[in-house]
Structures are given as C-alpha cells and as structure tokens.
Amino acid sequence: xxxxxxxxxxxxxxxxxxxxxxxxxxxxxxxxxxxxxxxxxxxxxxxxxxxxxxxxxxxxxxxxxxxxxxxxxxxxxxxxxxxxxxxxxxxxxxxxxxxxxxxxxxxxxxxxxxxxxxxxxxxxxxxxxxxxxxxxxxxxxxxxxxxxxxxxxxxxxxxxxxxxxxxxxxxxxxxxxxxxxxxxxxxxxxxxxxxxxxxxxxxxxxxxxxxxxxxxxxxxxxxxxxxxxxxxxxxxxxxxxxxxxxxxxxxxxxxxxxxxxxxxxxxxxx
Ligand SMILES: [Zn+2]
Ligand SMILES: [Zn+2]
Numbered sequence: 543x544x545x546x547x548x549x550x551x552x553x554x555x556x557x558x559x560x561x562x563x564x565x566x567x568x569x570x571x572x573x574x575x576x577x578x579x580x581x582x583x584x585x586x587x588x589x590x591x592x593x594x595x596x597x598x599x600x601x602x603x604x605x606x607x608x609x610x611x612x613x614x615x616x617x618x619x620x621x622x623x624x625x626x627x628x629x630x631x632x633x634x635x636x637x638x639x640x641x642x643x644x645x646x647x648x649x650x651x652x653x654x655x656x657x658x659x660x661x662x663x664x665x666x667x668x669x670x671x672x673x674x675x676x677x678x679x680x681x682x683x684x685x686x687x688x689x690x691x692x693x694x695x696x697x698x699x700x701x702x703x704x705x706x707x708x709x710x711x712x713x714x715x716x717x718x719x720x721x722x723x724x725x726x727x728x729x730x731x732x733x734x735x736x737x738x739x740x741x742x743x744x745x746x747x748x749x750x751x752x753x754x755x756x757x758x759x760x761x762x763x764x765x766x767x768x769x770x771x772x773x774x775x776x777x778x779x780x781x782x783x784x785x786x787x788x789x790x791x792x793x794x795x796x797x798x799x800x801x802x803x804x805x806x807x808x809x810x811x812x
Pocket of ligand 1 (some may be wrong): 605704
C-alpha cells in the first residue's frame with residue numbers, strides 16, 4: 543500500500559520549491575523504502591531547480607541522505623528492515639565490463655527504483671539523482687542502500703553519498719593522484735575538502751587549497767591541505783605556483799564549477 547509523506551518538490555524551471563504530500567508506493571522486486579533521517583543540501587539540487595539538469599519536472603529534490611530501511615521488495619538480500627543506510631546515486635551491477643575491471647564508478651548498467659513516487663493526483667515525480675530524499679520516506683533500488691553502523695552521526699555519514707564520494711573520487715579515480723605528487727584544489731566547499739582528503743589518502747605531499755573564505759581554508763588545513771591561497775587577495779595561479787617550486791601542481795582539481803576557476807585550474811598545472 544502506498545504511504546503518504548511530506549516532501550520537497552519543484553514543479554517547473556525556477557519555480558519556488560514546495561513542501562507537499564507525495565505517495566510512496568510499496569517497493570517492487572529489488573527495491574526498498576527508506577525512512578529519511580538526514581539529507582544534505584547539495585548544489586545539484588539547485589541545478590535541478592534552475593533547469594540545468596533536465597526538464598523532467600516535477601523533481602523530488604534531495605540526494606545526500608541517511609535513513610532506516612522500512613520496507614523491502616522481493617529478492618532484496620543486501621539490506622533488511624531496520625538497517626541504517628546511506629543512499630548512493632546508483633546501484634552498480636557488478637557484472638558489466640566496467641564493474642568486471644574493478645571500475646564500478648563507470649558501471650554501464652546502474653539501477654534506480656522502477657516503481658514511481660507520485661503527487662496525490664498521480665503525477666509521477668522524478669527523484670533527484672534517482673534518490674529524492676527531501677522526504678520523510680523515499681523509494682530506491684536496494685543496491686542504492688549502503689549499510690552503516692547505527693551509532694554513527696547520521697548527518698555526517700550521509701555526506702559520503704555525494705560530496706565526499708565526488709571529491710575523493712576526483713582525486714583518486716579521475717585525477718589519479720599518486721604518492722609524492724602535488725595537488726591543488728580550487729574551491730573548498732564539501733566537494734573540495736573531500737578532494738583534499740582524497741589527495742592526502744592517495745599520498746600527495748603538497749596539497750594547496752584555494753578559496754576566498756578564510757573559514758573554508760582553515761577547514762581545508764584540517765582535512766590535509768599543506769598550503770592555502772586566499773584568491774580574494776592573491777592570484778590563484780601564482781599562489782599555486784609559489785607553493786610548487788614555480789611549476790604548478792601535478793594535479794589541479796576545480797571544485798567550484800565556474801569558467802574563471804576552470805581556467806585557473808588549467809594554468810596552474812605543471
Ligand atoms: Zn550532491
Ligand atoms: Zn556494472
């Protein structure tokens with residue numbers, strides 16, 4: 543039986559977001575309903591609202607969440623009712639060419655729930671990144687649930703589902719940072735500080751953090767940055783070069799998403 547819950551949606555491009563009642567169906571085979579505990583606010587939700595991702599309105603927003611599994615469909619073996627889980631964008635198949643190579647981040651055959659959450663009038667919702675967690679409950683493919691310990695901080699661990707994975711993945715998978723390399727990260731929000739943590743995990747020895755906010759730069763140092771550049775008062779490219787022997791960094795990660803900072807990232811490379 544469908545359950546009625548409160549959720550945050552956007553009905554049309556740049557329309558104001560609204561809290562409305564939605565219908566969450568019972569999970570189909572391989573699916574799970576998750577009662578949401580916490581959900582981060584990620585810039586991608588704003589992109590959905592502004593029409594930058596697609597035109598499949600209405601969108602059910604939210605995608606960086608922690609919750610408790612409350613219902614499972616047939617054949618679900620990876621989680622059980624009562625499990626605390628974080629949600630991830632896609633359930634990887636484990637069998638395609640990318641998965642077989644150990645590169646599940648490039649899986650060709652990821653799954654989302656196929657049953658549809660709807661408005662009360664039956665209008666189908668498009669869940670942001672296949673999740674839609676600005677809601678009391680959401681429906682996902684069971685493989686999108688990753689079990690976590692019950693006693694971890696739900697608000698903190700949920701960040702693994704988007705910002706942390708994006709930043710660490712940028713450093714380790716996309717940037718392929720190696721031991722001893724120098725890395726610069728432009729933009730020290732959630733993704734940027736995760737990229738700094740990823741660079742540190744990968745063994746980078748010089749990690750230059752660039753931002754215009756001193757508080758963010760202080761956090762960047764806590765996460766592993768060895769040098770910081772405040773690009774409000776200093777040139778970002780010159781600052782990065784000054785900390786890398788004048789050459790520029792081996793890997794530069796741009797975590798702002800603006801043409802100006804992308805150009806800086808290009809010119810700050812060795
Ligand atoms: Zn996100
Ligand atoms: Zn796959």
